[in-house]
Amino acid sequence: MQVFRLQMLRFAGQEPEAMFVLISPRAGVNLQWKIGQRLGMGRAMIQRRDFLRKTVKAGLGAGLGSVFRWEPVEAGPSRRGVVVKAQDARLRRGRSLDTDRLGDLLDAAMQQLFDVDSADEAWKKVVRPGEVIGLKVNCIAGKGNATTLELVELVAERLQRAGIRAKDIIIWDRLNRDLENAGYRIRYRGNRVRCFGNDAAGYDNRLFTYGSAGSLVTRVLTEMCDGFINLPVLKDHGIVGVTLALKNLFGAIHNPNKYHINVGDPYVADVFMFPPIRKKHRLTICDGTIGQYEGGPSYIRRWFWYPNMLLVATDPVALDRIGWDLIEEKRKQEKLPSLKEDEREPRYIFTAADRNHRLGIADIERIRVLNVKM
Amino acid sequence: MTLNRRTFLRMAATAPAFSLAGPAVSLVDAAGKEDRFVREARYYKKLPYKKIRCDLCPRECEIDDRERGYCGARENREGIYYTLVYSRPCTAHVDPIEKKPFFHFLPGTLAFSIATAGCNVNCKFCQNWEISQVRPEQVRSYYMPPSQVAAMANDYHCSCIAYTYSEPVIFYEYMYDTALAGHKRGVASVVVTGGYIKEEPLRDLCKVVDAIKVDLKAFSEKYYREIVNGELKPVLDGLVTIRKEEVWEEIVYLVVPTLNDSDREFRELARWIRTYLGPDVPIHFSRFYPQYLLKNLPPTPVKTLERAKEICDAEGLHFVYIGNVPGHPAESTYCPKCDKKVVDRVGYTIRAIHLQDGKCKFCGYPIPGIWSKKLI
Incomplete structure (x- = not known):
């Protein structure tokens, strides 16, 4: 099963939410996605559902039934639950x-x-x-x-x-x-x-x-x-x-x-x-x-x-x-x-x-x- | 009637002049003087423990003490419900009446257009969200009591006052009193609304205004629920009420690609209008542009608008227009009998009016509308 990771990156002087990197380990695809401009969603955080839909539309649908793991940047200590x-x-x-x-x-x-x-x-x-x-x-x-x-x-x-x-x-x-x-x-x-x-x-x-x-x-x-x-x-x-x-x-x-x-x-x-x-x-x-x-x-x-x-x-x-x-x-x-x-x-x-x-x-x-x- | 040179020049000069100079024309910045905008609301019910229920729109917000309704323009203070936007427009412009759009109401005249902050729905495509989706204190406003609005409308040679841009239902009390003040000065009142209002206040409003344009956002409850945050049924009921009250009404339908642009929806809409309102109610199919929360869709293709018009024409509606496409032939009014152009429009400009006493100059067929000023 192909695993994609959608990871948020920080860029100097840029809102961290403005960019995501789609990483496909198998294909080695590294696609920078400018959410604000390409998807017309302003400074929105992309939803998993929206992301999937748009990715399919963009013709990157192969293997997308696979697992996505989204890793938000954690601020401060985490004590989940x-x-x-x-x-x-x-x-x-x-x-x-x-x-x-x-x-x-x-x-x-x-x-x-x-x-x-x-x-x-x-x-x-x-x-x-x-x-x-x-x-x-x-x-x-x-x-x-x-x-x-x-x-x-x-x-x-x-x-x-x-x-x-x-x-x-x-x-x-x-x-x-x-x-x-x-x-x-x-x-x-x-x-x-x-x-x-x-x-x-x-x-x-x-x-x-x-x-x-x-x-x-x-x-x-x-x-x-x-x-x-x-x-x-x-x-x-x-x-x-x-x-x-x-x-x-x-x-x-x-x-x-x-x-x-x-x-x-x-x-x-x-x-x-x-x-x-x-x-x-x-x-x-x-x-x-x-x-x-x-x-x-x-x-x-x-x-x-x-x-x-x-x-x-x-x-x-x-x-x-x-x-x-x-x-x-x-x-x-x-x-x-x-x-x-x-x-x-x-x-x-x-x-x-x-x-x-x-x-x-x-x-x-x-x-x-x-x-x-x- | 053809628009004469003098009228055209006056219109062209006045509109931008007022818009730009608006705040300087005897308007006072409202900051820090909140109390004068606060009036007890007209339609609400007191509930136990200082709660109230708003009876102005079908949302029927139940509001705790110190909280506001969905519109953000009304507040419960110690069990009494207040409007916070009385005499508090955040914008005022002189626009051609065609911009509203009203195509069968005093064409070629000017509308003194005002709005306050707030709205009782939250359309994802709102082009005025910066005033409609904020609270009154979050935008710059002015103090303009009803009498001043009426006087300014008169001074700027406007045939009417238009309550528009945001949602006039939420500044109901201000609109109502301004309409009365306008009539005293011979200035009509027109309302540009989403039509999401309860029957009693709507009936009362119909007694004091001269025309109402309803933005029918779609013909499905799903769209209203998901895109508008409202309901379709009360809007349709309102359209019927306006018709029964014999107030001139027009409908605008913003066609949003993939969301409300199916043939079936257009056909059902046309049939409903023909059945419940009659074939003479004008409907404007308007072009969508990406805005606010719906930026991921393209502008509506002109072909889609033309398809909507074809379907409605075929269903027997007499006055089907295409909006937001300047220069399109379907901006003009055609006589349903002889098919001649009776009102020739380009954008917001009237090039010629071929009507005599409200009838087609060529064949004498009566064209429904308010063609000369005669206040209710």
């Missing part, structure tokens, strides 16, 4: 958060995920000194149901210990207004941690496309950051089922309103495939110190709870799968119908794991959950 579930029943006294305990919980989770002796060592596997790192928070629901400020401060502090300068940390979400409503202070410049919305940063004028999605991406990702840490909240979503690691990146594009149809499938997965998102994603820390199991993404007190946990993973799909299960579990406890019964099962999580996306592992049997209990 591993999710740390870190819990601390005493994280709160009443409603107020014990920041020291939260810091300990975060450190323990990071150590566990990267299997190292100290949290600092773990963070050094996520970032390199001198990089600019974004922190994608989720603030749409306002104070009370946004990424906890204390958690974000702890992450920023740990990053600084790993060699990232304060001014090279950018806390960001869609709008300045959303950030402010959630208690964040807007700061564009200076030597302290910066914080602003896409409305202030603007969008890159290139149209990124993948599958069914086509969007402009925030300049925070395309121009400012070398990598980002994703900080969603453990939340139900009234249209797409849940909003966790994958869906949080709707906050990086200019047209999220277009992608809630069909329960977000395949749009949530497609958007995450945009190169500035997929390649710059380093880590997701899902804020489960708070949670919304029904009525999300808004804050509705009746269905709000304190799970007192963090979910940490480099695999956004596996994290979403585990987060989804947690929400389902809570819904069951509260005698609410499952998301499937409610016709909003987040199928996009499985799409994100399929052969066209390969963003992580969605098969619950293949996900390894590492429990941390404080």
Whole structure:
């Protein structure tokens, strides 16, 4: 069987996604393919299906029933299918958060995920000194149901210990207004941690496309950051089922309103495939110190709870799968119908794991959950 | 009637002059003054927990507090639904009415054309995606209340105000009030839409506008689902509603190679139009050019458009045009009885009109359309 490998190459001064090399070991074919110009797909990442179709049309069909292996460039450490579930029943006294305990919980989770002796060592596997790192928070629901400020401060502090300068940390979400409503202070410049919305940063004028999605991406990702840490909240979503690691990146594009149809499938997965998102994603820390199991993404007190946990993973799909299960579990406890019964099962999580996306592992049997209990 | 030299020169001079000078003509940059564009929306229902359901288009978005609908131009704020684009056009031009295209509505006149950001579908071939697929705050806009639009249309000698470029359904309230303001000044209103709108707002709209051109994207639900992100059925229902409301309507069908260009689809479309709308509704088969998310297809071959016309002619439609092919003979209007050319067009230019009181000058056959200004 003839084996072709479709491999992405980096060229100096060029977007890495702009070129692929088709390598046929048997025939020794080495065909450079300028996706943008030849196929007229802009800066799109070519889909496996599209690639096959176009290759057949180009008369290179011999032996194409064979195996293709697509090897995306991995940024940062890979822990596919591993999710740390870190819990601390005493994280709160009443409603107020014990920041020291939260810091300990975060450190323990990071150590566990990267299997190292100290949290600092773990963070050094996520970032390199001198990089600019974004922190994608989720603030749409306002104070009370946004990424906890204390958690974000702890992450920023740990990053600084790993060699990232304060001014090279950018806390960001869609709008300045959303950030402010959630208690964040807007700061564009200076030597302290910066914080602003896409409305202030603007969008890159290139149209990124993948599958069914086509969007402009925030300049925070395309121009400012070398990598980002994703900080969603453990939340139900009234249209797409849940909003966790994958869906949080709707906050990086200019047209999220277009992608809630069909329960977000395949749009949530497609958007995450945009190169500035997929390649710059380093880590997701899902804020489960708070949670919304029904009525999300808004804050509705009746269905709000304190799970007192963090979910940490480099695999956004596996994290979403585990987060989804947690929400389902809570819904069951509260005698609410499952998301499937409610016709909003987040199928996009499985799409994100399929052969066209390969963003992580969605098969619950293949996900390894590492429990941390404080 | 032949276009006289003075009118031609005036049209030629005015259109580009306004387009270029647009932002400088008493328009104020909208940045930083958001509140004046915010008006409570007309068609929505309040739901528990500050949610709302939009009843403007068939999508019926259910929207949480602080979220927006699919169109991106409407937002739920504390359980009240608002349009964010009232008096907020992001573009304004003076165009020939033929550019819309309207071929049976005041030919040879000018249309004061406006659009706001946003759209309730997401066509993969959209040529205006930079305004239709963005949110209002993501493009430069201007403050132009309805009365100002009407006044400017008058000042620029426009016979009508055209709501076009993006999707006027999503700036419904602004369009509605502008149409009323225009009528007060003797300026008509024409709508260029995808027709994806619910019946009640459409019926209300028909009471205040003079003509509607519907972009019928295809004649299959599959195409609407996959290429448009919409549905065909509500659009067809809307076409029938417009007909019943006796508002002048024309149809444009963008022919996209391999996706909606089969003989069968053309034939089914022609039969449906003949049955439900009648043979006198003009249909324009328009040429596709690669755009936005559909860059991997070639432009439509002219032969395909001619095949579509042949099929529709054979099915008994009276006014079948070919668009986006300047100089093609099928840009002109021919009398269905004597087959003589009654409106002679080249591109957007009218060379001659051989009509008298809406009838063919040669044989007296009535040609349907709005040929002289008479507001509803």
